[in-house]
Amino acid sequence: MSGKSRRDFLKKSVAIGSVATGLSASTAKAGPKNILSEDRMGVLVDTTACVGCRNCEWACKDAHNLPAGNLDSYEDRKILETKRRPDQTALTVVNEYPHGKNSNLPVDVKVQCMHCDHPACVSACIVGAFSKQENGSVIWDTDMCIGCRYCMAACPFQIPAFEYDKAINPLIMKCDFCFNRTKDGKLPACVNICPVEALTCGPRHELIKIARNRIKRNPNRYVNHILGEYEVGGTSWMYLASKEFKELDFPDLGKNPAPGVSESIQHGIFAYFVPPVSLYALLGGIMWITKRRKELEEEEKI
Amino acid sequence: MKKIFAVIFVLFFTVGTYAQQSPGKDHAKLHINCVSCHTCGLPTKDEPCWVACPREKMITVYLKAEQTDELVIIDQANERFGPVYFSHRIHAQMSVMLGGCGNCHHHNTLEQILKCSKCHEPSRQRENIAILDLKGAYHRQCMECHREWSHETGCKSCHIPISEVKGSHKEESKKQLAGKVHPPVTEPTKIVYETNYEKGKFVTYYHDDHVKNFKLNCIDCHAQESCTKCHDVNNPSSDKLKLVKEKKSLEDHHKKCFSCHAKDDCAKCHLDKQVEQFNHEKRTGWALKKHHINLSCINCHGSKRPYQKLNNQCVSCHKNWKKETFKHYVTGLRLTEPHSELGCEDCHAGNDYSVKPGCNGCHENFVYPKQKPGILVGK
Numbered sequence: 001m002s003g004k005s006r007r008d009f010l011k012k013s014v015a016i017g018s019v020a021t022g023l024s025a026s027t028a029k030a031g032p033k034n035i036l037s038e039d040r041m042g043v044l045v046d047t048t049a050c051v052g053c054r055n056c057e058w059a060c061k062d063a064h065n066l067p068a069g070n071l072d073s074y075e076d077r078k079i080l081e082t083k084r085r086p087d088q089t090a091l092t093v094v095n096e097y098p099h100g101k102n103s104n105l106p107v108d109v110k111v112q113c114m115h116c117d118h119p120a121c122v123s124a125c126i127v128g129a130f131s132k133q134e135n136g137s138v139i140w141d142t143d144m145c146i147g148c149r150y151c152m153a154a155c156p157f158q159i160p161a162f163e164y165d166k167a168i169n170p171l172i173m174k175c176d177f178c179f180n181r182t183k184d185g186k187l188p189a190c191v192n193i194c195p196v197e198a199l200t201c202g203p204r205h206e207l208i209k210i211a212r213n214r215i216k217r218n219p220n221r222y223v224n225h226i227l228g229e230y231e232v233g234g235t236s237w238m239y240l241a242s243k244e245f246k247e248l249d250f251p252d253l254g255k256n257p258a259p260g261v262s263e264s265i266q267h268g269i270f271a272y273f274v275p276p277v278s279l280y281a282l283l284g285g286i287m288w289i290t291k292r293r294k295e296l297e298e299e300e301k302i
Numbered sequence: 303m304k305k306i307f308a309v310i311f312v313l314f315f316t317v318g319t320y321a322q323q324s325p326g327k328d329h330a331k332l333h334i335n336c337v338s339c340h341t342c343g344l345p346t347k348d349e350p351c352w353v354a355c356p357r358e359k360m361i362t363v364y365l366k367a368e369q370t371d372e373l374v375i376i377d378q379a380n381e382r383f384g385p386v387y388f389s390h391r392i393h394a395q396m397s398v399m400l401g402g403c404g405n406c407h408h409h410n411t412l413e414q415i416l417k418c419s420k421c422h423e424p425s426r427q428r429e430n431i432a433i434l435d436l437k438g439a440y441h442r443q444c445m446e447c448h449r450e451w452s453h454e455t456g457c458k459s460c461h462i463p464i465s466e467v468k469g470s471h472k473e474e475s476k477k478q479l480a481g482k483v484h485p486p487v488t489e490p491t492k493i494v495y496e497t498n499y500e501k502g503k504f505v506t507y508y509h510d511d512h513v514k515n516f517k518l519n520c521i522d523c524h525a526q527e528s529c530t531k532c533h534d535v536n537n538p539s540s541d542k543l544k545l546v547k548e549k550k551s552l553e554d555h556h557k558k559c560f561s562c563h564a565k566d567d568c569a570k571c572h573l574d575k576q577v578e579q580f581n582h583e584k585r586t587g588w589a590l591k592k593h594h595i596n597l598s599c600i601n602c603h604g605s606k607r608p609y610q611k612l613n614n615q616c617v618s619c620h621k622n623w624k625k626e627t628f629k630h631y632v633t634g635l636r637l638t639e640p641h642s643e644l645g646c647e648d649c650h651a652g653n654d655y656s657v658k659p660g661c662n663g664c665h666e667n668f669v670y671p672k673q674k675p676g677i678l679v680g681k
């Protein structure tokens with residue numbers, strides 16, 4: 001751990017300690033890095049165009065050095081019969097739902113991190129490993145991540161996954177908006193491969209205009225709702241669909257940003273559905289942090 | 303010198319292609335809504351009153367499916383797949399109910415068929431992301447129907463893997479396609495519905511009356527009707543080619559009619575006998591010709607029902623056709639200077655425009671149209 005990150009870590013450990021002991025969080029709150037650039041990028045996912053070919057799943061794995069297998073094997077549509085969630089082995093997954101406005105077509109929905117404009121994961125992360133970047137992506141620093149899983153509990157879309165299968169140094173995994181590709185001027189891997197360009201990558205404000213125009217020109221195709229335009233304070237990834245989003249397993253979220261752990265941990269747990277496993281992980285995490293804090297305090301005393 | 307010619311040629315060509323493409327002389331007779339391109343009711347060569355670009359309304363090419371190429375090779379081969387051998391003609395025949403040529407060749411100015419790549423850029427990383435890139439555009443065109451038809455999304459249903467590409471594909475595809483046709487989707491001329499409505503059992507519907515008088519495109523009524531409208535694709539045990547007959551609720555039966563006839567009462571359509579096809583000349587004594595045949599009823603009669611009888615003086619509709627403001631060239635004849643000074647009734651006796659104009663007020667032995675008071679111009 002470098003000098004700076006160690007200092008940061010100490011500062012945030014104190015913050016968490018104060019939450020855990022019931023002190024006001026605001027005074028000790030860490031200032032997470034959350035750049036909200038005017039020109040931040042985003043992706044418009046048009047689920048009415050998505051054909052559920054799952055090429056994006058393959059490309060995502062391929063770009064992140066995860067075991068991807070043969071692209072041809074993704075043509076098997078059986079897998080779409082069960083609902084899946086993104087996890088540490090697949091940062092994005094495609095699920096299939098019964099038809100929307102066109103009674104002959106199923107609705108296929110690609111799921112990944114929404115890259116929120118006011119990300120709960122960023123404010124939840126006690127070590128400040130998470131950040132919203134200028135280009136819109138919400139990423140995290142693996143060197144700083146301590147695997148506390150606060151982000152998992154805080155995320156309103158239940159996105160971050162934990163490498164439970166790794167014995168040594170298990171860390172958080174999620175879609176990183178292909179940060180390593182975009183910084184070299186390339187498109188995200190999934191956007192690049194999609195045969196029907198169901199994924200349009202561009203400046204967020206432009207995507208909203210495009211989405212509105214599509215709805216206006218094709219009211220028979222879309223429901224009049226751009227998911228992510230306002231939800232949880234806006235997200236960089238947004239969706240169009242031919243049926244209500246709650247029928248596509250999107251949580252019904254308000255327009256206010258989801259609170260992060262460092263703001264109010266209990267609120268975060270009770271206001272949003274959190275699977276028990278994350279809750280235990282979270283509590284375990286708090287214990288671990290508190291213990292670690294004591295250790296550090298002791299270290300400092302010496 | 304050669305160079306100059308080359309420059310002029312290039313200049314001409316670029317100007318030519320970027321200027322408004324000529325839609326062809328008889329395009330007014332085509333099945334196109336005039337307001338797709340023009341803002342006024344009577345566009346002329348001199349005053350075409352263009353709709354400002356971008357023209358969002360659909361304009362497209364109109365060809366009979368049989369006139370088109372049997373096989374189109376889409377050669378966008380990449381590291382995974384070879385070119386796609388696309389059976390264009392049979393697809394064109396099948397797409398009639400989906401919007402015909404316009405289903406794929408949308409926003410095509412008339413006549414020349416534009417390549418998809420004219421608007422859809424080959425690179426996904428591009429300036430204008432509002433228009434799909436070429437790969438997305440191609441795939442959407444194909445997949446939207448193919449997904450419905452076979453529920454298949456596998457690449458190999460259209461693409462040949464690069465390892466299997468061989469030289470003889472073209473010949474083989476040609477052989478396969480030779481003589482393959484989709485039976486024509488015919489328009490009914492008259493449909494008589496026998497209903498359970500006691501006060502008026504019969505609804506007589508003249509299909510082409512509606513299409514012509516109201517300038518309808520197939521998709522205006524038959525929206526989103528793809529192959530599955532007629533073919534049963536959801537029953538895997540049945541032969542897909544078996545035609546399905548839709549069972550419709552009372553509400554669905556009326557839905558299409560109500561989109562225009564919402565305010566009409568039942569007796570407008572439900573009568574106790576079949577009705578004859580409407581004929582403007584027979585009913586009113588005034589035959590619709592030239593421009594008027596292209597108008598829909600409300601253009602002249604207004605939307606108030608029942609329609610009022612109009613007199614046949616031009617000025618009763620063309621209120622601004624006064625001596626001072628009337629531009630004679632809209633009739634197709636531009637008056638020479640001295641003639642344009644005259645009053646209307648000097649040639650059109652009694653302001654009756656339904657009869658031939660006379661010249662004998664000034665000229666002896668002049669007969670219209672043998673002698674003309676001006677030159678003919680394109681309308």
Ligand code: SF4
Pocket residue numbers: 113114115116119120121122138154155156157158159160174
């Ligand atoms: S979706 Fe979840 S993980 Fe992604 S940015 Fe929002 S809060 Fe963070």
Ligand code: SF4
Pocket residue numbers: 059060061063091092112174175176177178179188189190191
């Ligand atoms: S943006 Fe990158 S990391 Fe995110 S789903 Fe697409 S390919 Fe995966």
Ligand code: SF4
Pocket residue numbers: 049050051052053054055056057094108110193194195196197198199
């Ligand atoms: S690659 Fe595109 S079309 Fe295929 S599943 Fe992913 S988003 Fe849908």
